[in-house]
Amino acid sequence: MIPVPEINLGGVLPALILGVAGLLATLLGLFVRKGAATVGAIIGFTAVLIALAANAPLRFMNTPAFSGMIVLDTFSWFFNLLILLSVGLTILISMKYLTDQGLDLYEYFAILLFSSVGMMFMVSGTHLLMIFVGLETLSIGVYVLTGVLPKSSKASEASLKYLLLGSFSSALFLYGAALLYGASGSLSLAGLAKYFQSGSVSTMGLIGMGLLLVGFSFKVAAVPFHMWTPDVYDGAPSPITGFMSVGVKAAAFAAFLRVFFECFGSAQVTWSHILWILAVLTMILGNLAALVQSNIKRMLAYSSIAHAGYILIGMVAGTAMGAAGILYYLLAYIFTNLGAFAVVTMVGRKGEANISIDDYRGLGKSHPALALAMSIFLFSLAGIPPTAGFIGKFTIFGAAIASGYIWLVIIGVLTSAASVFYYFRVVMKMYMEAPEVEPESLKFSPSMALALTLTVMVVLYIGIFPTTYLNLATESVKSLF
Amino acid sequence: MIESYVPILVTFLVATFIGSAIIVLSTVLAKRNPTPIKLMPYECGMDPIGGARQRFSVRFFIIGMLFIVFDIELIFLFPWAKIFNQLIPFGFIEMLLFVLVLLVGLVYVWKKGALEWE
Amino acid sequence: MVTLEHYLVLSALLFALGIAGVMLRRNLIVILMSLELMMNAVNLSFVAFSRYLGSIEGQIFVLFVMVVAAAEVAVGLAIAVAVFKQRGTININDISLLKW
Numbered sequence: 001m002i003p004v005p006e007i008n009l010g011g012v013l014p015a016l017i018l019g020v021a022g023l024l025a026t027l028l029g030l031f032v033r034k035g036a037a038t039v040g041a042i043i044g045f046t047a048v049l050i051a052l053a054a055n056a057p058l059r060f061m062n063t064p065a066f067s068g069m070i071v072l073d074t075f076s077w078f079f080n081l082l083i084l085l086s087v088g089l090t091i092l093i094s095m096k097y098l099t100d101q102g103l104d105l106y107e108y109f110a111i112l113l114f115s116s117v118g119m120m121f122m123v124s125g126t127h128l129l130m131i132f133v134g135l136e137t138l139s140i141g142v143y144v145l146t147g148v149l150p151k152s153s154k155a156s157e158a159s160l161k162y163l164l165l166g167s168f169s170s171a172l173f174l175y176g177a178a179l180l181y182g183a184s185g186s187l188s189l190a191g192l193a194k195y196f197q198s199g200s201v202s203t204m205g206l207i208g209m210g211l212l213l214v215g216f217s218f219k220v221a222a223v224p225f226h227m228w229t230p231d232v233y234d235g236a237p238s239p240i241t242g243f244m245s246v247g248v249k250a251a252a253f254a255a256f257l258r259v260f261f262e263c264f265g266s267a268q269v270t271w272s273h274i275l276w277i278l279a280v281l282t283m284i285l286g287n288l289a290a291l292v293q294s295n296i297k298r299m300l301a302y303s304s305i306a307h308a309g310y311i312l313i314g315m316v317a318g319t320a321m322g323a324a325g326i327l328y329y330l331l332a333y334i335f336t337n338l339g340a341f342a343v344v345t346m347v348g349r350k351g352e353a354n355i356s357i358d359d360y361r362g363l364g365k366s367h368p369a370l371a372l373a374m375s376i377f378l379f380s381l382a383g384i385p386p387t388a389g390f391i392g393k394f395t396i397f398g399a400a401i402a403s404g405y406i407w408l409v410i411i412g413v414l415t416s417a418a419s420v421f422y423y424f425r426v427v428m429k430m431y432m433e434a435p436e437v438e439p440e441s442l443k444f445s446p447s448m449a450l451a452l453t454l455t456v457m458v459v460l461y462i463g464i465f466p467t468t469y470l471n472l473a474t475e476s477v478k479s480l481f
Numbered sequence: 482m483i484e485s486y487v488p489i490l491v492t493f494l495v496a497t498f499i500g501s502a503i504i505v506l507s508t509v510l511a512k513r514n515p516t517p518i519k520l521m522p523y524e525c526g527m528d529p530i531g532g533a534r535q536r537f538s539v540r541f542f543i544i545g546m547l548f549i550v551f552d553i554e555l556i557f558l559f560p561w562a563k564i565f566n567q568l569i570p571f572g573f574i575e576m577l578l579f580v581l582v583l584l585v586g587l588v589y590v591w592k593k594g595a596l597e598w599e
Numbered sequence: 600m601v602t603l604e605h606y607l608v609l610s611a612l613l614f615a616l617g618i619a620g621v622m623l624r625r626n627l628i629v630i631l632m633s634l635e636l637m638m639n640a641v642n643l644s645f646v647a648f649s650r651y652l653g654s655i656e657g658q659i660f661v662l663f664v665m666v667v668a669a670a671e672v673a674v675g676l677a678i679a680v681a682v683f684k685q686r687g688t689i690n691i692n693d694i695s696l697l698k699w
Binding site: 132133147156168181 | 607610614617621627634637638640641644648651652654657659660663664667671674675677678679681685686694
């Protein structure tokens with residue numbers, strides 16, 4: 001008999017709950033005649049709440065599961081939390097979106113849940129196989145979600161481009177994994193770490209590391225691997241764009257951090273130079289390109305590229321403080337950016353007709369609450385106190401200074417000063433200009449109101465009282481160092 | 482080691498020689514008298530209905546897609562079946578869960594009517 | 600004697616061919632095939648390494664890569680059909696509503 005390996009289902013409990021809910025939504029949706037999307041959304045949202053409750057007591061566990069393929073440590077706990085939050089908010093925003101578009105797609109929520117399962121496996125995987133399978137589960141789900149609008153040729157084109165470039169980057173990632181396997185004889189992160197600590201790293205191993213870096217850079221949309229981002233973000237349904245910009249980015253950064261700090265930590269001198277260059281290029285190009293956009297989704301896409309650059313600064317710093325900064329930054333970014341995309345969804349109306357920045361003219365007068373929320377999100381994206389985005393940037397820049405990367409921080413500060421310009425342009429349009437034709441009044445739905453209230457409150461709250469959350473982030477990265 | 486490949490090489494050479502000899506000889510020696518009926522593509526004795534490069538119904542794509550997905554999952558069943566005896570009951574339950582997930586997919590496809598031809 | 604290097608060179612060549620196919624070809628189906636070629640080139644490396652190192656891990660990885668690649672192609676074909684229905688073409692150059 002072959003001994004049964006230790007399973008430890010507790011290690012994958014949140015993912016398990018979401019996965020079962022996804023299957024349930026698929027099946028139930030088939031047998032509901034009308035309002036199937038609402039059923040899917042309710043199942044999904046309930047599952048997220050249950051998973052949040054189930055996740056809470058798992059803090060400070062440090063248990064490997066499935067014979068060491070997966071680990072539940074403070075780091076994966078934190079990212080499971082982030083993913084659950086972003087899925088929950090996305091479901092709330094999507095309900096309003098699907099009603100606006102007149103679509104009754106319950107599959108939408110099932111796929112959303114499945115791709116978050118992939119994210120959870122990706123953030124807690126301690127084996128390249130697990131990380132790869134998680135990455136693909138998440139990506140394939142998001143490819144489908146991008147093209148989910150049946151009549152929109154923009155959406156299917158975006159989804160096509162995402163699929164082609166996404167699989168291309170997955171293949172590069174895979175080749176990197178193969179080379180690392182050949183060089184070290186192991187695919188588990190622990191085995192790779194041992195190999196890199198031994199000091200005699202072959203060229204093949206280094207090339208493998210480089211290819212993994214390229215693969216991850218694609219997923220987090222770092223320049224020069226960002227080409228897909230603006231098109232895909234533009235073509236995808238607004239809530240999905242929000243989900244991609246926070247959930248996918250958080251999961252990809254989690255695996256990026258875990259692989260590079262846990263395995264290649266001893267080769268940090270090599271990769272931090274490359275990341276330095278990537279971070280600078282990403283910040284400069286992201287912010288400059290965002291300056292000239294007239295479409296709000298493209299502007300937010302380039303802004304999300306720029307934010308990947310700021311997060312990369314934390315990785316270059318290479319310390320626990322830098323990593324903690326990244327975790328806090330991502331927490332703040334999830335609420336800020338999903339909030340901003342909630343507003344974009346609201347203003348977009350049927351068929352996403354109003355996604356030009358000019359459509360925001362006069363919003364301050366016609367919908368003061370919505371305009372105020374959008375302004376708060378934009379302030380947070382620009383990093384202006386007292387919002388969460390400010391504390392995030394502050395922590396990451398502080399960590400980089402402590403590690404001696406003065407120039408990197410100077411470039412970061414300069415580019416974020418430039419970013420203020422394009423964020424403020426939207427605020428100006430909302431308050432200072434009047435629309436040519438007074439548009440119909442927008443209708444809030446309860447789910448949308450809930451999502452907006454939550455995001456605004458959290459962005460302000462963790463911006464004003466950041467200590468608890470900074471400590472949470474600092475504790476969470478302990479398992480990496 | 483390398484000697485054991487000699488028979489394969491010999492077979493390869495002989496096959497190449499015979500193959501090319503037949504083609505060359507038949508082009509050099511044979512009489513040519515083409516008629517339209519002779520030049521027609523041979524489709525089991527029937528008159529050809531149309532060119533081979535015509536478009537296929539998009540339904541073939543759906544069937545093909547479903548085939549790829551469900552067929553490739555068998556990959557996991559083969560190694561499992563090989564050591565099934567040594568995995569009872571854990572492996573059985575495990576695989577049951579796996580197939581159950583696939584079953585949900587099948588029910589979905591079925592109910593959506595992707596398996597209906599008309 | 601066929602050594603590990605032979606397999607690695609072959610795998611690298613196939614991978615490069617796949618990259619060239621993705622970059623140069625304009626037909627969507629051919630691009631999907633090239634992506635598949637890239638993945639399978641990696642599979643070859645994995646199997647060769649697995650044999651060379653005497654560890655089974657690489658072969659297990661290959662099984663997963665095959666399944667993932669199949670799922671990706673299935674989704675790719677579905678999207679290709681959707682694009683074809685809307686545009687009547689699967690030439691990448693003609694699919695450019697969004698500027699690159």
